[in-house]
Amino acid sequence: MGIELLLALITGAALFGVGIYGALSQTNLVMIMMGVELILAGAMVNLVAFWRFLHPDIPAGQMFVLIIITVMAIEMAVGFGVAIARFRAKGSVEMEEAAELKG
Amino acid sequence: MNLIAAAILAPLSTMALILLLRRWPAALALLGATAGLLASIALLTNAFNGLTDALILPGLPNMPLRLVSTPLSALLSTLVATISTLVLVYAVGYMKQDGEKVRFFATMLLFVSAMQTLVLAGDWILLLGAWELIGLSSYLLIGFWYRRPGVSSAATRAFLVTRSADLGLYIAVFILIANAGTSDIAATLHTGGHVAVVAGLLLLVAAMGKSAQTPLHDWLQRAMAGPTPVSALLHSATLVAAGAILLIRTAPMLPPPVLLAIGIVGGVTTVVTGLIALGERDLKRLLAASTSIQYGLMLMAVGAGAPLAALLHLIAHAAIKSSLFLGAGVFQHSRESTGFTDLEGAGRDRPRIFFGFALAALALAGIPPLSGFFSKDAIIAAALAAPHAPVLASFALAGTVLTGAYMARALRILWRGKSAGRPIAGLGWMAAGLAGLVILGAVLGAAFPSIETVLNARLPENTLAQILGLSAALGGLTLGWFIPGQRLLGGLLPWAQRGFAIAGGFDNWIVRPAFAMARACARLERVLNEGVLAVGRLGLSIGRMTRKGDDQGIDGLIYSLVRGTIRLGNNARALQSGLIHREMALTAVGTALILTALLIALLAY
Amino acid sequence: MSAQMFFIGFFGLAAVWFGIVVFRTFSMVRSALALLFSQTALGAMFLSMQAEFLGVLQIMMMATEMSIMAIFMVMFMMDPGGLGEMDMTHQKRLSLIAGLVSFVGAVAVAVFADWGPAASVVPDAAQQTVDLGLELLGRSMLIFETAGITILTAMIAATAVAIQSVTRSNEHGH
Numbered sequence: 001m002g003i004e005l006l007l008a009l010i011t012g013a014a015l016f017g018v019g020i021y022g023a024l025s026q027t028n029l030v031m032i033m034m035g036v037e038l039i040l041a042g043a044m045v046n047l048v049a050f051w052r053f054l055h056p057d058i059p060a061g062q063m064f065v066l067i068i069i070t071v072m073a074i075e076m077a078v079g080f081g082v083a084i085a086r087f088r089a090k091g092s093v094e095m096e097e098a099a100e101l102k103g
Numbered sequence: 104m105n106l107i108a109a110a111i112l113a114p115l116s117t118m119a120l121i122l123l124l125r126r127w128p129a130a131l132a133l134l135g136a137t138a139g140l141l142a143s144i145a146l147l148t149n150a151f152n153g154l155t156d157a158l159i160l161p162g163l164p165n166m167p168l169r170l171v172s173t174p175l176s177a178l179l180s181t182l183v184a185t186i187s188t189l190v191l192v193y194a195v196g197y198m199k200q201d202g203e204k205v206r207f208f209a210t211m212l213l214f215v216s217a218m219q220t221l222v223l224a225g226d227w228i229l230l231l232g233a234w235e236l237i238g239l240s241s242y243l244l245i246g247f248w249y250r251r252p253g254v255s256s257a258a259t260r261a262f263l264v265t266r267s268a269d270l271g272l273y274i275a276v277f278i279l280i281a282n283a284g285t286s287d288i289a290a291t292l293h294t295g296g297h298v299a300v301v302a303g304l305l306l307l308v309a310a311m312g313k314s315a316q317t318p319l320h321d322w323l324q325r326a327m328a329g330p331t332p333v334s335a336l337l338h339s340a341t342l343v344a345a346g347a348i349l350l351i352r353t354a355p356m357l358p359p360p361v362l363l364a365i366g367i368v369g370g371v372t373t374v375v376t377g378l379i380a381l382g383e384r385d386l387k388r389l390l391a392a393s394t395s396i397q398y399g400l401m402l403m404a405v406g407a408g409a410p411l412a413a414l415l416h417l418i419a420h421a422a423i424k425s426s427l428f429l430g431a432g433v434f435q436h437s438r439e440s441t442g443f444t445d446l447e448g449a450g451r452d453r454p455r456i457f458f459g460f461a462l463a464a465l466a467l468a469g470i471p472p473l474s475g476f477f478s479k480d481a482i483i484a485a486a487l488a489a490p491h492a493p494v495l496a497s498f499a500l501a502g503t504v505l506t507g508a509y510m511a512r513a514l515r516i517l518w519r520g521k522s523a524g525r526p527i528a529g530l531g532w533m534a535a536g537l538a539g540l541v542i543l544g545a546v547l548g549a550a551f552p553s554i555e556t557v558l559n560a561r562l563p564e565n566t567l568a569q570i571l572g573l574s575a576a577l578g579g580l581t582l583g584w585f586i587p588g589q590r591l592l593g594g595l596l597p598w599a600q601r602g603f604a605i606a607g608g609f610d611n612w613i614v615r616p617a618f619a620m621a622r623a624c625a626r627l628e629r630v631l632n633e634g635v636l637a638v639g640r641l642g643l644s645i646g647r648m649t650r651k652g653d654d655q656g657i658d659g660l661i662y663s664l665v666r667g668t669i670r671l672g673n674n675a676r677a678l679q680s681g682l683i684h685r686e687m688a689l690t691a692v693g694t695a696l697i698l699t700a701l702l703i704a705l706l707a708y
Numbered sequence: 709m710s711a712q713m714f715f716i717g718f719f720g721l722a723a724v725w726f727g728i729v730v731f732r733t734f735s736m737v738r739s740a741l742a743l744l745f746s747q748t749a750l751g752a753m754f755l756s757m758q759a760e761f762l763g764v765l766q767i768m769m770m771a772t773e774m775s776i777m778a779i780f781m782v783m784f785m786m787d788p789g790g791l792g793e794m795d796m797t798h799q800k801r802l803s804l805i806a807g808l809v810s811f812v813g814a815v816a817v818a819v820f821a822d823w824g825p826a827a828s829v830v831p832d833a834a835q836q837t838v839d840l841g842l843e844l845l846g847r848s849m850l851i852f853e854t855a856g857i858t859i860l861t862a863m864i865a866a867t868a869v870a871i872q873s874v875t876r877s878n879e880h881g882h
Contacts, residue, residue, distance in 0.1 A: 004716050005826060008753070011720030012814070013815045014720075020810050023803075024803030027798055030780055030784060034743050056827050063851070066855075078866045080780055103679030103681070684798055684799060
């Protein structure tokens with residue numbers, strides 16, 4: 001087992017943890033989205049590492065990464081659309097105030 | 104058509120006709136009565152020729168209804184028909200100005216047909232039915248003017264008293280039928296022994312009620328509240344005769360103890376009601392008391408063992424008393440009252456009517472050659488020849504004296520006074536009826552020998568009786584004419600005027616205990632009512648407790664369950680805060696848990 | 709191998725450090741820029757792992773995305789400059805624990821799992837691109853097409869959500 005793989009995986013794990021911390025602890029919608037970006041980035045790193053160090057001859061690994069990049073883009077687009085709508089409706093995107101769905 | 108049926112059905116069908124047509128009631132009534140009279144006369148003729156007839160109708164099993172025409176029953180039937188026809192003639196005039204002729208004549212015809220059934224009955228059951236019917240018609244007729252005060256109570260009283268006495272008749276009939284096994288009257292006359300004694304005494308009770316004997320004499324005097332034709336027909340000649348007729352018919356069966364009882368009852372009645380008549384202040388009530396006396400004399404004759412004498416006196420008395428009542432009716436119309444104070448001198452208004460009245464009064468007193476003499480003479484002779492002669496004879500003589508006294512008293516009051524009459528409507532009719540009955544009363548004496556032959560019986564004859572009777576009658580007449588009745592009675596006057604009530608009379612003996620019992624029953628009813636209500640209330644309270652238990656117990660349980668669930672739900676709501684970070688935190692924790700579970704599963708297997 | 713190891717380690721550290729900076733700074737613009745640099749470091753990592761197409765793609769896309777994000781940050785945030793120095797976080801302890809737990813878990817899996825021998829032969833970049841292209845239009849055609857439609861849907865959705873609703877009454881002033 002190569003040390004490079006381990007390093008890449010640890011990086012991925014770290015990014016994942018930071019992303020979770022950010023997504024759970026930020027009040028602003030945009031900051032939460034940044035946290036989610038970091039989570040997805042961690043997943044991407046892991047994928048690339050696995051492709052490179054375990055199955056470099058299968059292009060499907062890269063395909064997966066492409067899909068994740070697509071997902072990141074889509075998520076940002078829709079997320080910002082929602083943020084605009086929310087900003088128009090309520091004047092801020094602070095998630096502390098967004099308790100309309102309270103049970 | 105069978106003569107017996109004709110005698111009964113003629114008046115009955117005429118009654119139905121009157122009720123249907125509601126027109127010409129008087130004419131139709133006369134027609135029906137005359138038809139019945141012709142049938143009865145035909146029956147009598149047949150009986151005189153020795154022919155008997157019988158009509159048997161289907162009745163109860165083994166007890167068919169019988170109507171028989173024996174000499175006795177044919178004679179009585181003719182008597183009833185004659186008196187009814189003449190009284191109805193009188194009634195045409197009497198009721199000329201009354202508005203309810205239909206009801207009157209219809210009820211009178213009902214009575215006539217019922218009375219005919221009674222005298223022609225050969226069967227106890229038919230006799231009982233007819234007995235009831237004449238009681239009913241008496242009630243209807245006494246209470247004819249029911250709107251006047253006191254009339255309906257008089258009618259009810261008469262009905263109740265006679266009805267109570269009829270109980271004796273019912274029990275006697277049951278005993279006789281049970282003993283003889285058949286309801287044929289002729290067959291039951293052969294009963295003997297203790298049954299005859301008991302039955303005889305009970306029959307005496309019934310006769311006391313119907314014939315107004317002491318102590319049941321009061322109803323007759325109150326019954327004078329009815330119209331005078333009613334008094335003339337029912338309460339002198341026919342209805343009250345039913346009691347005497349009963350005893351005469353069953354005379355063969357009655358044993359000596361019963362005969363003695365009958366004689367004593369008759370005798371006591373004679374004296375008591377005679378004294379009452381002396382003190383009476385109303386003409387019709389005086390005549391009613393007189394009826395009681397005469398029937399007392401008849402009962403004494405039966406008790407002395409000479410039912411024939413009683414029968415003859417019944418026939419004579421029927422004609423005489425009816426004419427007396429009819430005359431009283433004329434005076435009533437003339438002076439608009441029957442009280443003696445109003446009637447003083449009423450005789451002078453209508454001398455001819457008064458003449459007929461006086462003739463009938465003398466006949467009643469027993470002056471020859473009028474019919475009353477012969478029958479009274481027979482009674483006194485029978486009393487003298489009876490087993491208990493002293494008692495019965497003295498009662499009979501006292502009765503004769505009293506009869507003369509009160510009749511003379513009535514005549515004196517009617518004659519002595521100023522004439523003050525008014526024109527009366529229908530006087531012609533009334534006079535015709537009165538004349539017919541007076542004539543009958545006068546000349547019937549001549550028919551007595553033929554009656555004796557046809558009935559195969561002999562009247563007792565006693566010269567001593569004739570002398571005693573005549574002197575007693577003359578003495579009584581003189582006494583009554585010259586001495587006012589009040590003075591004759593002396594100290595007995597107040598008691599006599601109260602009708603000789605003993606210890607408060609029927610009021611104290613019967614009415615008050617009855618009311619007390621009714622009150623006690625009402626109290627009992629209240630207690631029972633309370634009891635029932637208490638049961639109901641108990642049920643209600645049980646229901647209430649059950650409901651409370653259900654409400655608080657079971658419902659409480661359910662509601663606490665509901666509340667617990669709601670509280671749980673409320674607590675669970677806290678999870679759904681709507682805040683995104685919390686949702687994400689939940690997602691993270693949940694995912695971690697799932698991954699852990701998967702990992703453990705993976706590692707374990 | 710050691711050069712690759714060094715580069716992977718260096719760029720990985722840079723990515724993680726810049727990721728932490730994203731959430732520690734008060735200024736919004738600096739957060740966006742830090743995220744940009746983190747993603748760029750990631751792209752460099754891809755390049756050092758000989759995934760050239762992906763690395764370039766990552767750097768290009770992230771640069772554009774992060775700049776747009778910076779614009780949106782300035783639009784929507786209360787204090788884009790961060791001069792107020794407000795603490796805009798909540799449930800910090802929970803998030804810290806969650807982050808740490810996930811990090812430790814992932815590391816544990818990475819360390820204790822047996823990944824097998826590392827591969828040493830890697831096709832060169834041109835060949836990788838050809839293979840990727842053939843893959844896209846061959847076996848993964850469906851995925852590719854689905855991704856395309858999803859992107860279209862997302863574009864339409866985002867536009868629809870963001871458009872200001874115009875009612876006819878407003879237009880005509882009734």
